[in-house]
Amino acid sequence: MNIQDAQIGLGGIQFFGKMAASISHEIKNVLAIINENAGLLEDICFMAERGRPIDPARLKKLSGSVKDQIRRADHIMTSMNRFAHSVDEASVSIDVSEVAELLVSLSARFIAMRGVVLAVGKPAGPVAITTFPFALLNLLWLCLDYAMAVVGPGKTIELFAEKTGDGAWFRFGKLEDMAADAAPLFPAERETALGQALHAQILRDPVASEIRVFLAQSRDA
Amino acid sequence: MKVLLVDDEEELVTALAERLSLRGIEALWATSAEDALRFLETRSFDLAVLDVKIPKIDGLQLKKRMQNMRPSMKFIFVTGHGSDRDFQTGVSEVGADYYLVKPLKIEDLIVKMKEVLEG
Numbered sequence: 183m184n185i186q187d188a189q190i191g192l193g194g195i196q197f198f199g200k201m202a203a204s205i206s207h208e209i210k211n212v213l214a215i216i217n218e219n220a221g222l223l224e225d226i227c228f229m230a231e232r233g234r235p236i237d238p239a240r241l242k243k244l245s246g247s248v249k250d251q252i253r254r255a256d257h258i259m260t261s262m263n264r265f266a267h268s269v270d271e272a273s274v275s276i277d278v279s280e281v282a283e284l285l286v287s288l289s290a291r292f293i294a295m296r297g298v299v300l301a302v303g304k305p306a307g308p309v310a311i312t313t314f315p316f317a318l319l320n321l322l323w324l325c326l327d328y329a330m331a332v333v334g335p336g337k338t339i340e341l342f343a344e345k346t347g348d349g350a351w352f353r354f355g356k357l358e359d360m361a362a363d364a365a366p367l368f369p370a371e372r373e374t375a376l377g378q379a380l381h382a383q384i385l386r387d388p389v390a391s392e393i394r395v396f397l398a399q400s401r402d403a
Numbered sequence: 404m405k406v407l408l409v410d411d412e413e414e415l416v417t418a419l420a421e422r423l424s425l426r427g428i429e430a431l432w433a434t435s436a437e438d439a440l441r442f443l444e445t446r447s448f449d450l451a452v453l454d455v456k457i458p459k460i461d462g463l464q465l466k467k468r469m470q471n472m473r474p475s476m477k478f479i480f481v482t483g484h485g486s487d488r489d490f491q492t493g494v495s496e497v498g499a500d501y502y503l504v505k506p507l508k509i510e511d512l513i514v515k516m517k518e519v520l521e522g
Contacts, residue, residue, distance in 0.1 A: 207456070210483035210505045211412050217506035218418035225425050247414055294411065297459035335459045 190269065190316065193372045197320045198265075204291045205262050212255045219244050219251075261287040268315035275312050278343040278350045279304040285322050286341070292327075297335030300326075303342040309350050312400045313380055321376040321384075322352055325393055328368045329354045340392075349398040361388040368393065404516065405447070408432040409439045409465070410454040410481070422509055428516070436460040436468075443472045450516055455482040477519045479512070481505060 190198075223244055230236045264284055286293075286302055293300050329339045333356070340355035359365060369377065369384045377384045383396040406423060408416045408430055416432035423430040431446070433439040436457050442448075451469060455462040466478050479501040501519050503512060 207483040211415065214483070214505035214507065215412060215414045215418070218415055218422065221422055221509055222418050225422055229425075247418075251414075294458050295456060 193375075194316065194320055197323060201265060201288050201323075202262075204288070205258055208258050208291055209255060212251045212258070215251050216248055219247050257287070265316075265319070268319055272314045273312055274315060275310045276315055278309045278311060278345075278352070281315065281318060281322070282341060282343040282352065285319060285326065288319070289323065289326055293330070296330045298330050298333060299338040301338055301340045303340065303344075305343060305345050305350075309343070309345040310399070311350050311397050313397055317376050317380055318382075318397070321373060321380060321382065321395060324370075324373045324376070325352070325354050325384075325395060328366060328373075329357050329393065332357045332360045332362075332365050334359070346396065349396060352395045352397075353392055354394075355390070355392040357391045357393065360386070360391060360393075404428045404520065405449050406430045406516065407439060407442060407448045407451045409434075409436070409451060409457065411435065411458050412454075419507070419509070419512075423513075426509075426513065428513070436465045439465065440468060440472070443469060447473060448476060449520055450477045450479065452479045452481055452512070452516075455480050455484070477501075479503065479515055479519060481507065 223241070226236060226240065226244075261284060265288055268284075282302055282304060286300060289300075326339070326341070333339055337358075338356055340353070342351070342353045342355065344351045344353065360368075368386055373384060376382075377395070381398065383394075385394045385396070387394065406428055408420055408423075409432070410416045411434050413432075413434050416434065420430040420432045431442065431448075433442055436459060439451070439453075451466075453462045453465060457465060462480055466480075469476060469478075481503050483505045501515055503515060
């Protein structure tokens with residue numbers, strides 16, 4: 183069994199399925215909007231055939247909306263493609279900002295559904311780490327899922343990707359209720375297993391109201 | 404017929420509301436559960452078309468709260484679920500007979516609206 187097989191497992195397949203289902207839902211919404219705009223254009227043509235003048239500004243607005251949705255779908259599919267390829271190599275150099283960006287893009291619908299705001303901070307320059315991107319994304323998603331469960335709707339979570347001496351942190355902050363009795367267990371079995379496989383340190387800090395995931399620049403470090 | 408459309412995709416509900424209005428159906432829209440409930444404080448509707456997945460609250464919970472405010476109001480659920488299995492799961496989750504999958508055909512929606520109100 184190679185390292186990808188060992189780290190993906192059932193939990194990884196479930197993670198992949200969850201993200202794929204969310205993305206398909208997003209694409210359905212895009213198609214639904216394009217469908218309604220196309221329908222509206224048909225309605226406008228129908229009325230024009232019966233003598234009602236066409237307002238060019240109205241048509242421009244509708245075509246602009248279709249273009250916006252195509253851009254949105256393109257962004258969603260680009261993220262899906264990057265996510266799909268995250269399983270390709272067990273050890274690859276990747277920029278932490280790219281990882282954070284992809285996580286945010288994949289999680290956008292979940293974040294919106296939970297009514298949470300995610301404030302993302304990135305390092306000023308590139309910070310490369312060598313890791314298995316899929317397993318890292320899975321671990322960060324579990325951190326974000328925990329963070330959303332802890333803060334509840336209407337709250338802001340901070341996500342910072344930062345350079346440290348010999349690696350990088352991903353820090354989820356403003357988790358003010360993480361010390362509450364009702365807060366879910368963290369890190370649970372899957373997070374711990376992923377942390378070990380990635381040689382990552384997962385720190386839960388109720389005093390600072392944050393969780394941090396530290397990764398060395400290279401997995402051999 | 405007075406209809407309230409609830410979906411967090413603003414472009415979707417505005418276009419749909421306009422298309423329904425062109426067909427003689429008075430349609431207002433809300434992009435959040437809070438806005439939908441606020442509408443019900445001052446207005447009455449025959450029917451609501453609800454997205455199953457709305458931020459902060461699911462469609463079933465919203466339906467219950469709306470029904471408490473307007474007991475005679477009818478509901479149609481709309482979902483972006485892609486597969487037949489998801490569709491069936493969704494139906495059992497919300498306990499609804501009236502369930503449409505995005506993208507919608509406006510003719511199907513109007514037929515369903517009439518069925519719901521006549522039934």
